[in-house]
Amino acid sequence: xxxxxxxxxxxxxxxxxxxxxxxxxxxxxxxxxxxxxxxxxxxxxxxxxxxxxxxxxxxxxxxxxxxxxxxxxxxxxxxxxxxxxxxxxxxxxxxxxxxxxxxxxxxxxxxxxxxxxxxxxxxxxxxxxxxxxxxxxxxxxxxxxxxxxxxxxxxxxxxxxxxxxxxxxxxxxxxxxxxxxxxxxxxxxxxxxxxxxxxxxxxxxxxxxxxxxxxxxxxxxxxxxxxxxxxxxxxxxxxxxxxxxxxxxxxxxxxxxxxxxxxxxxxxx
Ligand SMILES: NC(=O)c1ccc[n+]([C@@H]2O[C@H](COP(=O)([O-])OP(=O)(O)OC[C@H]3O[C@@H](n4cnc5c(N)ncnc54)[C@H](OP(=O)(O)O)[C@@H]3O)[C@@H](O)[C@H]2O)c1
Numbered sequence: 408x409x410x411x412x413x414x415x416x417x418x419x420x421x422x423x424x425x426x427x428x429x430x431x432x433x434x435x436x437x438x439x440x441x442x443x444x445x446x447x448x449x450x451x452x453x454x455x456x457x458x459x460x461x462x463x464x465x466x467x468x469x470x471x472x473x474x475x476x477x478x479x480x481x482x483x484x485x486x487x488x489x490x491x492x493x494x495x496x497x498x499x500x501x502x503x504x505x506x507x508x509x510x511x512x513x514x515x516x517x518x519x520x521x522x523x524x525x526x527x528x529x530x531x532x533x534x535x536x537x538x539x540x541x542x543x544x545x546x547x548x549x550x551x552x553x554x555x556x557x558x559x560x561x562x563x564x565x566x567x568x569x570x571x572x573x574x575x576x577x578x579x580x581x582x583x584x585x586x587x588x589x590x591x592x593x594x595x596x597x598x599x600x601x602x603x604x605x606x607x608x609x610x611x612x613x614x615x616x617x618x619x620x621x622x623x624x625x626x627x628x629x630x631x632x633x634x635x636x637x638x639x640x641x642x643x644x645x646x647x648x649x650x651x652x653x654x655x656x657x658x659x660x661x662x663x664x665x666x667x668x669x670x671x672x673x674x675x676x
Pocket of ligand 1: 476478523
């Protein structure tokens with residue numbers, strides 16, 4: 408698969424490295440375009456692929472053109488590529504908030520996949536949600552699914568509206584998790600645990616619980632009840648969380664992220 412990456416930053420590198428390690432493409436079939444000379448040198452050295460500072464040159468012969476630049480650079484990048492892409496080239500955008508209509512209009516191009524990965528993609532443990540325009544062929548859907556799948560799990564949805572919802576749950580989700588761990592560590596330290604011990608306890612507890620949920624196939628509510636004996640320590644803690652409106656706060660946070668994603672994508676509020 409001939410792939411061009413427009414933007415070789417954190418996510419661009421995560422995608423190309425996953426693509427190479429899963430054997431979906433070879434270094435000689437990948438070109439990365441990035442304005443940053445240091446990034447170009449790093450990617451060429453690390454992966455032995457072609458690099459350029461010219462987005463048009465990078466995308467010229469590619470079957471898949473991955474857009475992995477920041478949202479604030481999208482307008483200039485689209486202006487540079489507009490009218491340059493052949494109808495058969497697949498554009499795969501991972502740019503948060505960039506709607507298919509914006510991409511299609513800005514690039515004068517209709518064959519588009521819009522995806523929302525998350526940061527664990529950097530270690531192959533991500534989850535991506537994606538959708539396509541009607542012009543994307545079955546074969547191209549296969550390419551998109553395998554590129555995104557190389558970074559972890561992927562879920563295809565048939566309506567773009569789910570992308571903004573996924574952004575609020577899985578896109579921003581790693582930050583919720585890290586904040587929860589930070590708070591748990593701080594709380595552990597406040598009752599006297601050494602910081603390093605508190606951090607290991609908190610992280611291993613989260614990881615182990617996640618794996619338990621995945622492997623047991625049981626719903627989280629059931630697993631929660633299994634740790635919560637009536638009148639016990641967990642019940643006491645959960646009571647405090649409930650009193651502080653924990654679930655309600657999470658709901659509000661996710662809704663705020665969702666509304667922000669819609670707003671960034673130009674949806675009326
Ligand atoms: N990180 C996440 O969790 C996550 C999750 C889902 C989606 N995304 C999306 O992924 C995209 C990339 O994020 P990132 O964290 O990888 O950003 P990043 O590390 O800043 O990478 C973007 C790269 O593109 C370069 N660039 C800027 N303007 C360019 C241009 N005109 N032509 C070519 N390259 C250009 C940047 O160079 P300079 O640094 O010199 O500007 C940078 O090296 C974003 O749109 C983000 O919304 C990120």
